[in-house]
Amino acid sequence: MKLSQGVEWAVHCCVLLTHADEREAVPRTTLAGYYGLPVAYLAKHLKSLVRAGVLTATSGPRGGFRLARPADRITVLDVVEAVEGTAPSFACAEIRQRGACAVPAERCTGPCDVAQVMYDADRAWRDSLRAVTVADLSGRLAADLRERARAWLRDPSSPLPAFR
16 A cells, blocks of 8 residues: 555644644644744645645635644544545455356355455554554654754744754
8 A cells, every 4th residue: 555645744733733822723824844844745735634624724914724624633544634535545346256257146145255355454554553642643753853843833033943
């Protein structure tokens, strides 16, 4: 399975937003600047996160984005599905019922072993992403990275604290 780079961008931006002042919306230019991302392309993913209820958006001169709910209630799966959609990663085409050695439909009462393995893998992958929250990822960041994130979000034009 291959995910778009938008998933990486979206997860990182959600983690970054955990360090923002809850009363302040963070402009998309600030989010894009932190990672050196193209603003217009990031905006598309931010809109997807808003539509999915992961972020809220405020318009106007003091507008921007905030987490829509506490970070410990936003899973990585929420973010992935906001960007990529909720469709399963595997779609069975029932090829066992085609071709010279086709199995009759009445013998195909459930998924074949190939499909079942794929469905199980998709479920395990989703369960794994559902078990990790944005707060969990934020908590894994080193203290100096959290400090740099907070400094950038307060004022992107100010010098950042040095790495320790």
